[in-house]
Amino acid sequence: MAPQRFHEQFEHIQRSMPGVSLAMGPDEDAHFLYEKGVVLARDGEEAQVVERAVRAHFTATEGLVPDHVRRDGPETGRTGVTRIRVGDPASGDDTVPHALRALREAEDRQGRRLVGRNHVVHIAVNACPGDEPVPVARTQPANPAAAYGGYDADSAVGVLVIDTGLVHDHRSYPLLAHTTGDLQTAETDADGVLRQYVGHGTFIAGILAAVAPSTDVTVRGTLNDAGAILESEFGARLFEAVDESGWPDIISLSAGTTTGSGDGLIGLDAFMRELRARRTLLVAAAGNNASDTPFWPAAYAGLPEYADSVLSVGALRADGDGAACFSNHGPWVRIHAPGERLTSALTGFGTPVPYVYQHSTYEACRFGFDYPCTCRFPRHTGLLSEGRERTGAKPDQVMFDGLAQWSGTSFATPVAAGLVAARMTAHGERDPRTALARLLAATTDTAVVRGAHVPALRPATWRPVPVVATAVPA
Incomplete structure (x- = not known):
């Protein structure tokens, strides 16, 4: 750990x-x-x-x-x-x-x-995504890139994203032209610096729209406050989200927690029971603790009664060769999808906005992996990091004006959700749980995770990224 x-x-x-x-x-x-x-x-x-x-x-x-x-x-x-x-x-x-x-x-x-x-x-997180976002030039394509086929309002698959809200100018990114939902409540601090986690929901919506262009994506800002909420409030907020938008085909959720008992969340019991009785599919992030400890609600996928209604998603490393160092794993994680160094929209394509890194990178992978992972590269010094006051190191600042590269099971989740939605569109399937079952049955792709061969979902438009050391863009 x-x-x-x-x-x-x-x-x-x-x-x-x-x-x-x-x-x-x-x-x-x-x-x-x-x-x-x-x-x-x-x-x-x-x-x-x-x-x-x-x-x-x-x-x-x-x-x-x-x-x-x-x-x-x-x-x-x-x-x-x-x-x-x-x-x-x-x-x-x-x-x-x-x-x-x-x-x-x-x-x-x-x-x-x-x-x-x-x-x-x-x-989903070590209380933060696998890393912090890195600016990407506007000329660099999204990864996954936009799949073939356009948006069809009559047959679009409904996807509800429970996350942070959308940035105010998200529709300046073409893939998000049809995205609706809540706006991020406070994008910058008093100094005009982008707040931590801002753009997380926008980034996820961009991945979904790239993998499955014919989707009606609605983003709810349930996790606007530092990406966190008490369990006692979360169940009610989930009910509010589905009441406001209607029960969708798919819910994409990139949040959760481990528990002291190893059991599920009492505060979500009622919501999960109602979910099971509906046709909605919950696609949930497995978490970024590099652990096999169940991370809820993703871990409901490991319970027989939820096997068809919950899909738990771990993250593949940038080159697709095995799991990302941070990804949770274990028999309760049903599939892995690309989740390291993906590229999507973080902010709108308007005025550039500064961001100050909160966490320093490490000399060696914090989870013991030996490839050039996001723990180590790109190098930067963070504001919150231990020992910074002692050394006098200044936190690094970058500028965002649209695209970013980011890592975490948070982002493998919309890849998997998008592939289920794309399957529904391509085959005219209206039941997301049936679409998932058929998608998994047709999947022969695997990855080696902790010595085991596990199912892997890799979109055709996803490009492996060589895991080599890089510098933070100026």
Whole structure:
């Protein structure tokens, strides 16, 4: 694991959630964040069981106050989840581990998990994409390039992207002429510098439109705030997105989290059940922790009841020869697609805008790989990086005026979603789950990931990028 970048992002995400106190997982390699002093339980009888069990445990435990165990607001209705406060928010102590221990015996009696942390769901990530974007000249084509065939409003496949919003001038990029949705709330800071994660949703929409030109892409800015949201809020926001746009053919989601228990997210239970009952296909990023630990909701693809409704996507390295160093892996990751050094639109093609790097590159791959990966190249010094104040190194700044090169399972996800949509268009298929099954059945392409041959989806318009050391463009 590589905790440094995760630590660098902690304060950034914390600042985006004023009034919420966050904690990291129980060890620095756990790679999840959660809200201090709050647990989640299902509404009704299970929430009551949780309250009673935790209060009884606190009564018998020196230093913990049972009166602090209470429901934190009303039951949340459609998501079926109740927030239960299990500590004094003014104390700064994290009582969640105590509460979880208190529930083990009750969970054993019930035969199911009753409670979970209130995790932070974030852009798929070491709490950031596999790297930060690199400017690309306007004359360089997108990668994947635009597939043959145009847009047909009558047969276009509906794709809903849950991410950051669109940049204000996204339609100046021809592939995004038909894209709709939410605009990014704040693109630049007070100094006119592009904020971190801005353009993430635009970049994804550009990849989708390139792989599958006949798509109606709608981008919802659910993750506008530092690319992160509390689990207790995420389920409701997903319902809002599908209520506003209608249940689409495909949902492309490049966000998630690992969990302390290794199980799924209680806060998404209701949404995932409704998804399963619909015809919509969820295509979700496997995450960028270089780990086989399940990353949710992508890991639902590994559960038999969700095998036809969720597709989890890992990332291939830039030359297509195996997995990218950062990509999660394991039996719950169903396919891999190109996800390193892809090229798409980050900003509109208007006035150039500066960006200051937040993370420094490494002398060696942070995950132990020996190819020239995005951990090492292009070289730059980041604002948040440990030791920068000691060395006096200035963070590097670049200018964006349209295209960028970027890496992460975040971007392998719209490649896979686009290929399912393109299959639907080419064969006149209206059921995305059937289209996925037929696409996978027809796929003979594989990649070697951690010694195993796994299915790989490589668009015909994708060009392998030689993995050689390069410099940051001036």
